[in-house]
Amino acid sequence: MSVSSESEVSKNDVDSPSSDNANSGENVGENTLKKGPWTSSEDDILIEYVTKHGEGNWNAVRKHTGLARCGKSCRLRWANHLRPDLKKEAFSPEEEYRIIELHAKMGNKWARMAAELPGRTDNEIKNYWNTRIKRIKRTGLPIYPPEIYLKALNENQQIDETSTFSSGEVHCPDMMPVDNFEIPAVEFKTLKMNHRMHPPSFLDIPSSSLHSSYPGKSLLSTVNPSKLFQWSEPVNPCLSPTMNDTIPCGTQYQNENYVQNPQSFIQSSAYDNNLTSSQASPLLLSDSNAVLNGNPSSSESNWATKMELPSLQSQVDYWSSPSPPLESIDTLIQTPFTEHTLSRHNSGLLDVVNESQTKTNSSNIFQHQSSHVTDMVFNVTDTSYQVIPGTGWNSYWEPTSPLCSFSEGTPISENIFNEPEEAIEATPDLKKTRLSCLPQTAVRKIT
DNA sequence: AACATGATCAACCGCCGCAAT
DNA sequence: TATTGCGGCGGTTGATCATGT
Structure with missing residues (x-):
């Protein structure tokens, strides 16, 4: 958002002093501080001041310039918009990849991330990430591409070898972003050793969503959108997009090609902008389901029905880093399919998280989940x-197991995902979609 | 055309750590 | 040592625009 015009200033008018100003002891009694969008004239004043006096001492700005802005506001304005070294253009694919890579390492450390991205601000990165996370939450896609995850995982394992287990930050600094839903490191460690992927789900994909915002980077541009299905929800709430830290637990990795040749899989997977429907068989349905039959009404549930891929995920070229060790992939693939996978669609995720945190205190968590x-x-x-x-989820994730082989018309019980009823009713076709997520070894149609 | 929804962005808020006193 | 002020950080909100219905 650019600076508002002067006419808007009067609209925004002068606001009461913020609590922060009060906290900082700023004297706002006689002349209150203005809030809201900055005007170009205010910008000019600030630029002139900083040019003359340099950055810092932000509270002095108002004293010296008469600018009715608190020091914090000045600093923010300068740092996020007026600094001469700022890049104004959109994130490049390289930058997007870097952000994801950094987030895999750091978590929500926007300032640290910004320090690694010249010309970018923490706010910018944060906005980008939050937007991306929203999208991912809706689609159920994994947050990190596999090689980024595995890279961070490997780094983390190296840290494991040299650090104690005393704290999450020490234990998993690179993979456990510290955020609201920080999960005890012990859980993550457990996850690393108990592995199974969770099943995929299908959903409709507006064709418009299959295109990257970057020219020439169109994702799956050759694929009939109606043939795509969604990657499933993350394995565990602690690894879900909502948690801001996740492993790439989507079933797109549950693919023989990936196991045998991760890099080629990455390159030919949904991340592949050259993917064709025939090449992408693991990600495609042989039969369209109703969700994918251009039934737009089905795309309105909570089930994340729009397959709008994260912009990053269209940047295939950057996801083709050197192959991770196969053992790591094996570990990844066997990440457990937990109840949270199913219940995530339920009500509050926080509840699930809390539940998860409680349960992960027990070493029997996976037994329970199973x-x-x-x-x-x-x-x-x-x-x-x-x-x-005699069949179960265990066998489902055998690399050679065909997945999602249910044909169209396969209904699904709402109970499976605890979906709110209204959502189900609004999207009857999703029922088919969701059963497609079930392991074929576990359920079969009675003919 | 009107409305709904989603995406993006700028700015604010509250908290925290650090340094000065 | 306790207090205070400041700067920085991360989370959140609200406005605006774009797109879809």
């Missing part, structure tokens, strides 16, 4: 399906 998953499978209420005894 049984729960079974319950979920049995919750398939549609009687045309049956759970096949």
